[in-house]
Every structure is written in C-alpha cells, then in structure tokens.
Amino acid sequence: MTVPAILALEDGSLFRGIAIGATGETVGEVVFNTAMTGYQEILTDPSYAKQIVTLTYPHIGNTGVNPEDEESDRVWAAGLVIRDLTLTVSSWRAEQSLPDYLKARNIVAIADIDTRRLTRILRDKGAQNGCILAGDDVDEEKALATARGFPGLKGMDLAREVSVGETYAWSEGTWDRPTGHRPGADPRFHVVAYDYGCKRNILRMLADRGCKLTVVPAQTPASDVLAMNPDGVFLANGPGDPEPCDYAIAAIREILGTGLPVFGICLGHQLLGLASGARTMKMKNGHHGANHPVKNLEDGTVMITSQNHGFAVDADTLPDNVKVTHVSLFDGTLQGIHRTDVPAFGFQGHPEASPGPHDCAPLFDHFIELMEAHGAR
Numbered sequence: 552m553t554v555p556a557i558l559a560l561e562d563g564s565l566f567r568g569i570a571i572g573a574t575g576e577t578v579g580e581v582v583f584n585t586a587m588t589g590y591q592e593i594l595t596d597p598s599y600a601k602q603i604v605t606l607t608y609p610h611i612g613n614t615g616v617n618p619e620d621e622e623s624d625r626v627w628a629a630g631l632v633i634r635d636l637t638l639t640v641s642s643w644r645a646e647q648s649l650p651d652y653l654k655a656r657n658i659v660a661i662a663d664i665d666t667r668r669l670t671r672i673l674r675d676k677g678a679q680n681g682c683i684l685a686g687d688d689v690d691e692e693k694a695l696a697t698a699r700g701f702p703g704l705k706g707m708d709l710a711r712e713v714s715v716g717e718t719y720a721w722s723e724g725t726w727d728r729p730t731g732h733r734p735g736a737d738p739r740f741h742v743v744a745y746d747y748g749c750k751r752n753i754l755r756m757l758a759d760r761g762c763k764l765t766v767v768p769a770q771t772p773a774s775d776v777l778a779m780n781p782d783g784v785f786l787a788n789g790p791g792d793p794e795p796c797d798y799a800i801a802a803i804r805e806i807l808g809t810g811l812p813v814f815g816i817c818l819g820h821q822l823l824g825l826a827s828g829a830r831t832m833k834m835k836n837g838h839h840g841a842n843h844p845v846k847n848l849e850d851g852t853v854m855i856t857s858q859n860h861g862f863a864v865d866a867d868t869l870p871d872n873v874k875v876t877h878v879s880l881f882d883g884t885l886q887g888i889h890r891t892d893v894p895a896f897g898f899q900g901h902p903e904a905s906p907g908p909h910d911c912a913p914l915f916d917h918f919i920e921l922m923e924a925h926g927a928r
C-alpha cells in the first residue's frame with residue numbers, strides 16, 4: 552500500500568508522489584544535491600538543518616544505511632526528495648533500509664516525482680522554500696500556504712540550535728587512516744573545535760593527523776577556549792546564515808588577535824571572513840554536490856570537491872589582510888581565504904568529503920603545518 556505525498560514550492564509548483572518516510576508535514580528551503588553517493592552522510596550533515604534535499608541521482612536506497620556513515624547523531628535535513636527508491640533489495644534487515652531509517656527518525660520524504668523538472672525550477676529561480684505533506688489526506692492549498700509561510704534561511708542563526716550542549720573530547724580517526732598516525736595515540740596537538748554543526752569526518756581527519764580534540768558549543772566565549780591552552784582552533788561547518796552569528800564572529804575575532812592558528816570549513820570559513828571584516832551574501836543556487844571543480848590560485852591546480860553551501864564570502868568586500876586562495880570553476884565564487892597577518896585560513900567546500908573526493912585532504916595538513924610553525928616560535 553503506497554501512501555500519497557506532495558511537494559509544493561513557494562512559486563506555486565506542485566509535485567505529486569509517494570511517501571517513503573514518515574507521514575506528516577515538513578517545511579524548509581528546497582535545494583538539490585548532485586552527489587551520486589552518500590545519501591546517509593548528506594541526511595545527517597547538520598549543515599542541512601531546515602533544508603529539504605533533492606537528490607538528482609535518480610536511483611536511491613541501493614546501499615541501505617549503516618552506523619559508520621552517520622555524520623552526526625541524527626538526521627538534520629528537514630526532508631528528502633528522490634526520483635526512484637530501490638525496493639528490491641530483500642537482503643536488508645529492516646533497520647538497514649532507507650525507508651525504515653527515515654520512518655524511525657520521523658523524517659518526511661517523497662519519491663516518484665520528476666526531480667529533473669524540480670531541479671530545473673531550482674536552477675532557474677534559485678533555492679525555493681517548499682513543503683512536503685505525506686499521508687492519505689494531503690491538501691495542496693495547505694502545502695502551498697506552509698511553503699510560503701517559511702521565512703527563508705537568510706537571517707536565520709541555526710548554528711546555536713544544532714551545536715552540542717556540552718564540551719566533549721574526540722580522538723577517533725577515519726577507517727583507512729591515510730596518514731599512518733594512530734588516532735588518539737600520543738597526540739601532538741590540542742585543537743579546540745567550535746561545533747556550529749560539525750560533521751564527524753572532520754574530527755576524524757584531524758585525529759588522523761595527531762590532534763587531540765576538545766569540541767565546544769557554538770556560544771563558548773573565546774576566553775574559555777583560550778583557557779584550554781589549544782595549539783590551534785578549528786571552526787566547523789554548520790547550517791543557516793553566518794551573518795547573525797554575532798557571538799561566534801566576536802569570539803573568532805578575539806582568537807585571531809592572539810595569533811593562534813585557525814582553520815575554518817564552510818560556515819567556519821564564512822565566520823572567519825566576517826570576523827576579518829568581509830561580508831557574506833546569499834547565493835542564487837548555492838553549491839551542493841561532490842564534483843565541484845575548485846582552482847587553487849597559488850599553484851594553479853584544480854581539485855574536485857564536495858560542496859554544501861548557500862551563502863558565500865563576498866570577494867568584493869575583502870580587507871587587505873585577506874587574500875583569496877581558491878575560487879569555484881563553476882561560477883567564480885570565492886572558495887578559500889588566507890589571512891596574511893595571522894596563521895588563519897578557511898575553505899568553503901568540504902575537504903573531509905563524506906561523501907565526495909579526497910582531493911582537498913592536504914588542507915588538513917596545512918593546518919598541522921601552521922600549528923607546527925606556531926609551536927616552533
């Protein structure tokens with residue numbers, strides 16, 4: 552027995568399909584992600600809070616779900632939109648199938664819709680607010696009104712909502728441990744990581760490189776972080792608009808003033824830009840995928856990167872002490888910055904991948920080099 556579901560966009564577009572997760576209602580900004588793998592990592596990435604994710608890859612569910620692929624302790628995406636759900640994999644135990652995973656976590660999701668048509672609308676008009684209703688009595692007018700009632704992500708501070716409540720220690724590494732360091736054994740650096748919505752693979756990749764991590768809530772004052780005597784400070788990815796996160800911008804500015812090495816990823820990179828005096832802006836489409844080419848302006852090389860952002864640092868607002876290190880070859884937007892006066896840098900993409908290619912892993916090594924140089928002084 553299939554259960555009906557509808558997706559309504561604020562522009563009035565309607566899509567009729569079937570429910571593959573929980574029944575009920577969800578609302579958020581609808582974005583499309585072009586990655587061909589990694590739906591579980593995408594769903595559990597806290598950066599997707601209040602976003603409904605459309606996967607452009609048409610056939611989803613083939614690989615089931617498993618505990619190793621969780622990027623946080625829950626699903627953060629507000630909903631899921633797919634073309635075609637794999638229903639034929641009979642070998643999955645119930646807890647390993649995508650629909651059961653979504654139902655157990657109360658995530659509303661829709662399948663059997665024309666995701667190409669949806670993606671074209673999002674590409675032409677930019678990210679749209681939308682609503683999925685799933686159940687036997689779905690009401691189109693209600694879905695449309697709910698979509699139009701969503702205020703949009705601009706101006707929304709979500710980092711403080713998704714962040715951890717308590718400080719905790721992290722020492723687990725990745726499964727393949729490319730650097731040969733045994734995570735947790737004889738750490739060389741103490742890194743304090745601001746959790747604005749941190750993905751676990753970032754922490755693992757730092758642990759691989761000899762970092763002992765203390766993960767702190769988004770609103771932790773700089774003085775508390777400095778009292779932990781870190782060798783470097785990491786600024787995590789996270790959801791929402793960076794601009795209203797005034798507590799984070801103030802803390803980062805104070806930390807930058809001490810000359811400690813600082814590394815920011817995605818939201819962390821945007822906050823580093825704001826703390827350095829630049830502005831951020833909302834993009835028309837944003838970048839969500841695992842195949843985005845990014846050029847390193849220092850050596851001319853191109854990396855294929857994993858991306859998930861809807862805001863960006865505005866390249867026209869950079870102060871003199873911030874240089875551009877990377878740009879997107881899709882749309883020319885700013886992808887990386889480095890401060891010229893202090894050892895601080897940020898990257899807009901997701902060098903930890905999960906999902907995605909590993910081309911950007913050397914960015915983690917650069918943070919280690921900055922901490923080595925800082926300690927040697």
Ligand SMILES: NC(=O)CC[C@H](N)C(=O)O
Binds near residue numbers: 790859
């Ligand atoms: N992955 C992230 O950290 C996303 C950053 C920010 N929320 C954006 O959409 O641009």
